[in-house]
Amino acid sequence: MNEHGLSQRLAQVGAEVPEGARLADIGSDHAYLPVALMLAGKIDYAVAGEVVKGPFASACKQVAKNGLAEKVVVRLADGLDAVVAEDAIDTVTIAGMGGTLITSILEKGRQGQRLRGDERLILQPNVGERNVRRWLQDNHYQIVAEHILEENDKIYEIIVGMPQPPQQPLSYSEKELFFGPFLGVEKNPIFIKKWQREQKNRLRVLDQLQQAENPPREKIAAMRQQLAWIEEVLP
Numbered sequence: 001m002n003e004h005g006l007s008q009r010l011a012q013v014g015a016e017v018p019e020g021a022r023l024a025d026i027g028s029d030h031a032y033l034p035v036a037l038m039l040a041g042k043i044d045y046a047v048a049g050e051v052v053k054g055p056f057a058s059a060c061k062q063v064a065k066n067g068l069a070e071k072v073v074v075r076l077a078d079g080l081d082a083v084v085a086e087d088a089i090d091t092v093t094i095a096g097m098g099g100t101l102i103t104s105i106l107e108k109g110r111q112g113q114r115l116r117g118d119e120r121l122i123l124q125p126n127v128g129e130r131n132v133r134r135w136l137q138d139n140h141y142q143i144v145a146e147h148i149l150e151e152n153d154k155i156y157e158i159i160v161g162m163p164q165p166p167q168q169p170l171s172y173s174e175k176e177l178f179f180g181p182f183l184g185v186e187k188n189p190i191f192i193k194k195w196q197r198e199q200k201n202r203l204r205v206l207d208q209l210q211q212a213e214n215p216p217r218e219k220i221a222a223m224r225q226q227l228a229w230i231e232e233v234l235p
């Protein structure tokens with residue numbers, strides 16, 4: 001992969017970035033996404049935030065190599081601390097991390113007022129998608145789009161949130177948080193493949209839990225509930 005040819009996963013994240021956006025890409029190893037979007041003329045300005053020095057240096061190199069230092073600003077910072085008010089960011093991408101890390105970055109950003117609450121959020125958790133949806137719901141974001149794709153034998157979900165006026169509270173069901181309000185309705189072949197895999201994994205875990213010396217009742221009940229939901233969505 002390079003700045004011209006994004007992976008299918010990052011290309012799908014980029015496809016959700018609006019034309020003319022002022023983007024903050026948090027966890028921007030190599031700055032591939034902001035550089036590709038800038039080279040394509042899709043965005044006006046970007047901050048590429050990285051907390052680890054090695055990937056930060058790679059991102060700086062990538063930006064310099066493409067002569068974009070004035071338009072793609074690389075900052076070494078934890079999460080949304082990379083962003084300042086003058087950046088006037090309107091779109092945030094956070095991709096390629098666990099859902100718990102993504103929500104902790106968003107929560108810290110909200111508490112530290114780096115996130116205003118009116119940005120478009122494009123999130124690609126590698127695991128823990130349910131946590132991400134729950135955070136969006138709890139913070140008055142409506143899920144406006146979801147994508148699922150397979151690349152190199154891995155299945156990825158992309159979740160897009162847009163701010164919702166607090167006077168219109170959102171309430172997704174537990175099942176919608178689990179499968180995704182769009183993905184669970186669309187049920188495309190990759191979604192089916194993902195949940196067939198998850199069913200196998202959960203059956204194995206359930207078996208292990210049941211064989212424990214002191215079987216954890218609550219965990220077993222939760223696992224059974226999830227397996228019942230999975231059975232319902234599978235053909």
Ligand code: SAM
Pocket residue numbers: 010026027028029049050051052055077078079080094095096097101105
């Ligand atoms: N976003 C790119 C992608 O999707 O291909 C890179 C994903 S890479 C697996 C995750 C990156 O996030 C790493 O470079 C890591 O250093 C960075 N990261 C992890 N926690 C972070 C944080 N709190 N703030 C900024 N960057 C973070």
